[in-house]
Amino acid sequence: MEQMLSGKHAVITGGSKGIGLAIGELFADHGAEVTLVARTADDLDGAVERLRERGATADAIQLDICDKAAVGEMVEGLGADFRCDVLVNNAGPILQGAPVLGSEDRKWLETFDTKVMGAVRLSRALAPSMPADGSGRVINVSGISGRSLLPEASASGMSNAAVTAFTSYLAEELKGKRINVNCISPGLIATQAWIDRAEERGAALGISGEAFMDRMAEDLGVHLARWAEPREVASVALFLASDMGSYVTGQVIAVDGGLANFVV
Numbered sequence: 250m251e252q253m254l255s256g257k258h259a260v261i262t263g264g265s266k267g268i269g270l271a272i273g274e275l276f277a278d279h280g281a282e283v284t285l286v287a288r289t290a291d292d293l294d295g296a297v298e299r300l301r302e303r304g305a306t307a308d309a310i311q312l313d314i315c316d317k318a319a320v321g322e323m324v325e326g327l328g329a330d331f332r333c334d335v336l337v338n339n340a341g342p343i344l345q346g347a348p349v350l351g352s353e354d355r356k357w358l359e360t361f362d363t364k365v366m367g368a369v370r371l372s373r374a375l376a377p378s379m380p381a382d383g384s385g386r387v388i389n390v391s392g393i394s395g396r397s398l399l400p401e402a403s404a405s406g407m408s409n410a411a412v413t414a415f416t417s418y419l420a421e422e423l424k425g426k427r428i429n430v431n432c433i434s435p436g437l438i439a440t441q442a443w444i445d446r447a448e449e450r451g452a453a454l455g456i457s458g459e460a461f462m463d464r465m466a467e468d469l470g471v472h473l474a475r476w477a478e479p480r481e482v483a484s485v486a487l488f489l490a491s492d493m494g495s496y497v498t499g500q501v502i503a504v505d506g507g508l509a510n511f512v513v
């Protein structure tokens with residue numbers, strides 16, 4: 250197989266599970282050294298093991314990206330020789346929301362702190378260690394609720410819209426370093442977190458988790474009439490991380506099977 254990321258070092262937040270782990274696996278298969286970032290040590294150990302079993306050089310950083318001081322300590326620990334070629338800001342909760350009226354501040358702030366401020370903190374921390382030769386990449390993972398109205402998605406929707414805006418501002422700011430900054434906006438992606446949630450919600454309706462997910466894809470009008478596998482998001486991340494995406498910056502790419510129905 251052609252190795253599209255040989256010699257590159259990728260740091261992936263939320264890399265222990267779901268979309269982040271799928272990105273880590275595909276990047277590893279394409280020759281990248283991969284560092285996974287998340288809070289739960291056991292999950293990180295398992296994920297690193299999976300990458301090493303594929304022959305990759307992989308390690309993990311146990312970090313809560315909401316903890317500004319811990320992010321600072323991480324950077325000090327990395328040392329002056331550390332080089333990050335590709336930063337994937339992916340960590341965050343799956344769809345969060347409630348009716349705006351009567352909602353609690355906590356849910357909104359937690360989602361915002363992880364998805365938006367987490368991406369800001371990690372970009373601030375690692376951009377100085379990125380190359381200025383046109384090969385550096387930042388890839389933010391937002392979510393389609395930031396561009397398209399979904400039911401019960403207010404907290405995620407607001408944060409995802411902010412991640413989109415952050416992508417534009419960071420792309421402008423890092424143009425001097427020739428770092429391409431883009432955003433992937435996933436739709437319905439069948440990660441374990443969603444499979445578990447669907448089981449719960451399906452049970453409450455007396456249907457299986459699978460039937461709940463099928464119904465959700467139908468109700469939301471997904472053109473491709475199905476959920477995506479996490480690797481279908483990873484393949485777009487690979488394009489953006491590699492030389493194939495060399496002339497793409499400041500963009501948002503929806504990976505949503507047609508859910509959002511944009512005219513342009």
Ligand SMILES: NC(=O)c1ccc[n+]([C@@H]2O[C@H](COP(=O)([O-])OP(=O)(O)OC[C@H]3O[C@@H](n4cnc5c(N)ncnc54)[C@H](OP(=O)(O)O)[C@@H]3O)[C@@H](O)[C@H]2O)c1
Nearest residue numbers: 263265266267268287288289313314340341392438440442
């Ligand atoms: N799945 C979808 O359908 C979908 C759709 C649109 C957008 N998205 C977005 O895609 C991203 C990944 O979603 P997913 O479905 O793959 O979720 P997931 O399977 O629940 O994985 C989330 C990852 O983020 C990590 N994480 C969460 N909070 C963190 C924190 N404060 N510091 C460090 N790591 C943290 C988790 O590990 P720890 O809990 O151990 O820290 C885990 O590795 C999220 O940003 C989500 O909003 C997903």
